[in-house]
Every structure is written in structure tokens, then in C-alpha cells.
Amino acid sequence: MAAVFAALHAGRGPAAGGGAAAHAVTGSTRDMVRLTGRMDRAMLALAARHEPRRRAPDLWGRPPGWGDLDLSAVPDLGFASAADRTAQEINALRPASLLPIRPMRPFVLPATGADGARALQCLSQAVYYEAAREPLKGQQAVAQVVLNRLRHPAYPKSVCGVVYQGAARVSGCQFTFTCDGALRFTPQAALWSRAQAVARRALSGFVLKDVGSATHYHADYVAPYWAPTLVKLGQVGAHIFYRWTGPWGEPPAFTGRYLGGEANLTQAVLQGADPRIGNLLAPEAQGILAGRTVTLAVAGEVRTYTIADPKAEGGRRTRVLGAIYAPRRRPTPDEVREINASLVDLETRLDEKRPDPPASSSPAPAAPPAP
Structure with a gap:
């Protein structure tokens, strides 16, 4: 700041008793800090007034960048365009609940024959297309979420109904593979057999306690808008799991009963949406x-x-x-x-x-x- 140095020299020249020390100013950052530290606020304001360079606007204590804020556009935190690393950092900043995770009761599919076969097929598809390359516990967590939804009052009362809810919507399908074209690809035999084994065990009463009453999850490389509205339970593999808030997300609220009719995917189911975003x-x-x-x-x-x-x-x-x-x-x-x-x-x-x-x-x- 040339003006600051000019003010210093004007007040500390030889005539003012500054002596040779007044001429030892080199203009370095260290000299600037040392000299301005001895100036009172009035002297600093006077020097800044005569500073020839462009001064930043007075933000009155507001954060940097406030002066460039465009109020004609909706403020955006950048989540939609966040890079993978950024999304993972955002997810890491949101802590998991400190409350104990309450495990669900075992679910045993009461259907046999065609209904039982279709239920196994739909659950196997969810496990395969959502978590085919996840560790075993990651696949079990996906199956647990499907069965948790089946028993929750907010969701359809069949396995296929839960998996394919919203599949006919332009956006809003509950499991991405049902509406993004993934079903066009034939499953790999070994991975499909593994997914079937996980689904068959889940429909026979196996309970994964790690995710408790979770009804939602997402990959850790995305930061969805709805995540802060739910209770974060933790991460299993590459997925982060959530439950509803309050009593709605606790095991006693899961009072729904399996109704069967796996082949009866009505328009109400295919056009259905998550209760969190409407169509309750x-x-x-x-x-x-x-x-x-x-x-x-x-x-x-x-x-x-x-x-x-x-x-x-x-x-x-x-x-x-x-x-x-x-x-x-x-x-x-x-x-x-x-x-x-x-x-x-x-x-x-x-x-x-x-x-x-x-x-x-x-x-x-x-x-x-x-x-």
C-alpha cells in the first residue's frame, strides 16, 4: 500500500525525529504488518482513502463474495453438480444418529407358488441391480430396506410393488434400475446366483441389524436433497442408510401386512411416489x-x-x-x-x-x- 508508506514517511521523516530508521522501510509484507500495527484507526482510514488501487466494497461484516451475489437466481449450494469427492465430503459432514439402531422383526414370506416366485424375482433384481458388486452385508442391507418398506404403512404391500413403485413416472422411481434402462442388460450368472441367495434368505426371516428400520439409502458419491430430512443410521459398503424421523421410523410403526398379488402392479403403484415428496x-x-x-x-x-x-x-x-x-x-x-x-x-x-x-x-x- 503505497499510500500507507507515504503516510508513514510523512509522519516519521528526519524532521520528525524518525532519523535513519524511517528510511529503512523496504515495502515487504513483514514491514507492512509491523508499521501498520503502530497506526491508529484514523491514520489507517486516511491512508486507505488515498490508496490508488481499486478497493473492495464495504461488506459490513458479510462473508466474502456477498458483493457478487446474483439475487436474480435461486441460491444454489452446488449439490446437483458436485463432484464425487465433494459429495462424499458433504455426506461425511452429516453425522449419524447417536440413538441405538433397533432391529426389525424377521419377515417370512407367506406366499408360495407363482406369487412366491415373483417375490423372489423382484427382490433378487433389487439386490442385483442396486448392489451386485457390493460385499455380502451391502446386498443384505438393500434387501432389508425392501422388506422394511413392505411393512411400513407408506408403501405397497407386496415385494414387487415396493421395488417397482414409481417405475412408470418420468422421474421418481424408488429404485433407479426400474426406470433407467438397466433391466435391458442380462445379469451375470454368478452375481445373479449370489443375489438370489441373499433374497431367498431375506424372505426366510434373516434380519440385518446394521440398518435397523431403514427405508431409504443412496450411494456415498451423491448428496441427494432429501438426505437432511431423514435420520442417518450409517454406511454399509457404498450406501448410506436412513430411516424416517420420530415414531414413523421406529419398528413399532411397521404394522403393514403382506397382501400378495405380486403380478398386480397397478397404475397406482407404478405412478406412486415417495410420501416424502407428495402423493401421501x-x-x-x-x-x-x-x-x-x-x-x-x-x-x-x-x-x-x-x-x-x-x-x-x-x-x-x-x-x-x-x-x-x-x-x-x-x-x-x-x-x-x-x-x-x-x-x-x-x-x-x-x-x-x-x-x-x-x-x-x-x-x-x-x-x-x-x-
């Missing part, structure tokens, strides 16, 4: 549930939510905060019967509203035995 329920189901309340209890805090009518003006959901209660207690047998009765009533009314499936020339699969 069909329009007719939303009409039935409108006005009902849902109470969630987490760690002793109870909150009640009112489900909004989607046809109401604005479509906003009304939230009613509950009181803070003592830690949760176990429901009484009467309360359990009342809850089960209300669920049966709800399912009955949903079935009445649901359109009949299209006629098929092949005979309908036999109803599976009650689990």
Missing part, C-alpha cells in the same frame, strides 16, 4: 381422513396434528401443539382393541373408495395365509 394418499383417501387428528408421542412430548382437507382454501394443515406429559406408558388392552378397531374401520372405508382392479385373463392368485 390417494385423493379419495385424503377426503376420508380430512379433519381427523393424529397424536404423536416422542420422549414424553405429546403433539396433536390435524389433517387438513386438501380441498380447503389454501390447503394448509392446521397444527395444534399438545401438552408436555410424563413419559409414555403402555396402552391398556381396551385401548389396543379400540385402536385396532379404528384401523379396521379406516381400511374398510378406503377399500370401498378404491376402484376395482382391471379384469385379467389369468386367474387371480390365491389369498396368502394369515401371517
Whole structure:
């Protein structure tokens, strides 16, 4: 800064008593730090005012780059175009939950015959096309996610329904291989046999405790937008696994029952989307549930939510905060019967509203035995 040195020489020349020391200034960074450290703020401001070089704008304490921010465009963190290494760093910055991972109950496929064969085929495809070259535990984790979804109320109630959910959508298929053309390639025999073995064991009751109640995962070289909205459980192989937040992601919430009909992939399934990004329920189901309340209890805090009518003006959901209660207690047998009765009533009314499936020339699969 030439102006700073000029100010120093003006105040510390021989006439001012500076002597020879005043002329020992070389202009190095070390001299600049040493000399400016002896200047008061007024002198620094005066020197900067006469600095001939272009000065940076005063950002008033804002981060560097603020002056060049283009407010005409939506701010972008760059996740969509992040390089592999950048995505891995972003994923590493997001810590895994410190809560213990609760394992799921074993699932044994109650179907046999054609339904059983189709279920094994679909699960084998998911394991193969999603994790063919992953270690054994990585493949088992993918199979566990499929079966977790099957038992969660938010997803279809057949193995093929879970795997092919959203496959007919332009975007939003739940398992990428069902909509990106990967099925055109014939599986390698050895890897396919391994995937089948993993799927067969999963359908016979094997449980991988490492991923617990996970319903989502992604490769570690991508950083999807939805990852921060879920609870990160950890990484197995090249995939990072997540569960839903709150009670919705804990094993007691996985109350769905296998319904079979593996070959009956309706448009509702093929066009279905993840509840996190919309289409939570069909329009007719939303009409039935409108006005009902849902109470969630987490760690002793109870909150009640009112489900909004989607046809109401604005479509906003009304939230009613509950009181803070003592830690949760176990429901009484009467309360359990009342809850089960209300669920049966709800399912009955949903079935009445649901359109009949299209006629098929092949005979309908036999109803599976009650689990």
C-alpha cells in the first residue's frame, strides 16, 4: 500500500525525529504488518482513502463474495453438480444418529407358488441391480430396506410393488434400475446366483441389524436433497442408510401386512411416489381422513396434528401443539382393541373408495395365509 508508506514517511521523516530508521522501510509484507500495527484507526482510514488501487466494497461484516451475489437466481449450494469427492465430503459432514439402531422383526414370506416366485424375482433384481458388486452385508442391507418398506404403512404391500413403485413416472422411481434402462442388460450368472441367495434368505426371516428400520439409502458419491430430512443410521459398503424421523421410523410403526398379488402392479403403484415428496394418499383417501387428528408421542412430548382437507382454501394443515406429559406408558388392552378397531374401520372405508382392479385373463392368485 503505497499510500500507507507515504503516510508513514510523512509522519516519521528526519524532521520528525524518525532519523535513519524511517528510511529503512523496504515495502515487504513483514514491514507492512509491523508499521501498520503502530497506526491508529484514523491514520489507517486516511491512508486507505488515498490508496490508488481499486478497493473492495464495504461488506459490513458479510462473508466474502456477498458483493457478487446474483439475487436474480435461486441460491444454489452446488449439490446437483458436485463432484464425487465433494459429495462424499458433504455426506461425511452429516453425522449419524447417536440413538441405538433397533432391529426389525424377521419377515417370512407367506406366499408360495407363482406369487412366491415373483417375490423372489423382484427382490433378487433389487439386490442385483442396486448392489451386485457390493460385499455380502451391502446386498443384505438393500434387501432389508425392501422388506422394511413392505411393512411400513407408506408403501405397497407386496415385494414387487415396493421395488417397482414409481417405475412408470418420468422421474421418481424408488429404485433407479426400474426406470433407467438397466433391466435391458442380462445379469451375470454368478452375481445373479449370489443375489438370489441373499433374497431367498431375506424372505426366510434373516434380519440385518446394521440398518435397523431403514427405508431409504443412496450411494456415498451423491448428496441427494432429501438426505437432511431423514435420520442417518450409517454406511454399509457404498450406501448410506436412513430411516424416517420420530415414531414413523421406529419398528413399532411397521404394522403393514403382506397382501400378495405380486403380478398386480397397478397404475397406482407404478405412478406412486415417495410420501416424502407428495402423493401421501390417494385423493379419495385424503377426503376420508380430512379433519381427523393424529397424536404423536416422542420422549414424553405429546403433539396433536390435524389433517387438513386438501380441498380447503389454501390447503394448509392446521397444527395444534399438545401438552408436555410424563413419559409414555403402555396402552391398556381396551385401548389396543379400540385402536385396532379404528384401523379396521379406516381400511374398510378406503377399500370401498378404491376402484376395482382391471379384469385379467389369468386367474387371480390365491389369498396368502394369515401371517
